Amino acid sequence: MKKTVLITGASSGFGKESAKLFHQKGWNVIATMRSPEKETELTALEDVLVVKLDVQDQESIQQAVIAGVERFGTIHALVNSAGYGAMGVFEAATREQIQNQYEVNVFGTMMVTQAVLPVMRKNGKGSIVNISTFGGAVGMPFATLYSSSKFAVEGFSEALSHEVSELNIQVKIVEPGSVKTNFRNGQQFIHSDIEEYNTIMGNIYTKFGASTAHLVQATPGEVADVIYEAATDESTRLRYIIGADAQFYIDTKWKNTEDQFVRTIRSFFFG
Template sequence: MSTILITGASSGIGKATALRFQSEGWNVIATMRDPSVSDLGELDNVLVTWLDVTEPASITEAIHAGTDRFGSIDVLLNNAGYGAYGPLEAFSTDRIRRQFDTNVIGLLEVTKAVLPQMRARRAGTIVNISSIGGQITLPLGTLYHGTKFAVEGLSEALHYELEPLGIRVRIVEPGMIRTDFGGRSFDFAMGEDLTDYAPTAAAMGRLFGRLASNPSAPELVADVIWQAVTVPGDQLRFRAGSDAIDLLDRRKTQDDATFIGGIKALMNE
């Protein structure tokens, strides 16, 4: 029986993916910062355990707990993350570091910790959750988009690095998904003295509302992750959601002025 380790499995995409793989007969190591909030442990072949991607000791403990319970880890899903939005000036250095520590450094640390056993077996799959925000940007998203562009680049480089060792790398790019991204997974900053940015913030709110008016279900992303893991071949990127397909197609075919002009036009509607 195959085993998947999922970070950020307490809700949203992570929980939906845990349920999908468990229903397919997989062992699931569902990791999260607060295991007490999860009911996933009531299911057969699911281990719920603590893992905070910014705490190296928790990464080691979670992997040891998972391998002690199920043996080797066949698939790693790097899903944990959040979005920081607002003017760059509004963010302290600590908040800037927290965004990159969670979305980029944490992802790399978990990957590093799992790779030795995959390399020893010459087999395994790493799935990194990016976003349409790893290919396109929205106003006030300097930090979030910086991290997701980084995930795209590091994943593509790892694809070259690990393919000769029998380890596959996949990138999943969701569009707007019905999760708590606008709640506890959203960090917005706007200082009282930064009124110069207020018109952009207001326009961003309108734009975000339009883009998020018809979000896809987390289960849709879980289906795409299942495809990324199980479909043979060397496809690197998998899009999740009709909006992701549409926007990423536009970004690929339009020049900067045209695409960015379109985003600005949506902001001003």
């Protein structure tokens, strides 16, 4: 029997690349997105079901899982790829911006996972791949909402991995670095009129890029390869780092003392 994967955020970025790769590998694919009526590439593929799923809408989550199981019989793997980043001065963030960041990145991931787990329990096997970022391990200035939401995803994933291990269900975390997708286009920028932050913000993105400009970034296809590996290798490995820049920042944190780490990160952005 062909295996089946459900992927959130499959309209673009890592989600779409993963949907195409799983299909190429002979899987049935439940490609979920908020606006399936706009999708043309995936709908043309055999054994790919394009269906509506909004991670902020519990009913749409349940209906997508039901539709996928009705079409393909079961779900063997889940890739939680839907997400976005709210960037800017934390002090200026609205309550709505804070809540929405967590509704999508954290609670959405949790709700989709909760909806798929009963299917995996029935199978007696399954794999769940949650897409994080190196920013889920290393907090970055002016990425407070996004980074903290990914820290939450990582904590959730790690704890859940132990909880479901005796059910033969594996939970994996993929931590990409900066990759050329439309993620930047999907960012939400927090407007701030607080003058004290203007100079600090200055050239923050230029400085961020400069610190790892000498390192090779992963491509979306390479990230999809790692997602597929995480979903299928049947190992107890928890985290998969992809991209030399991601490895650089994570190594900066874990291979130095905390004092060295803090001073190094601040020197990158404010030095």
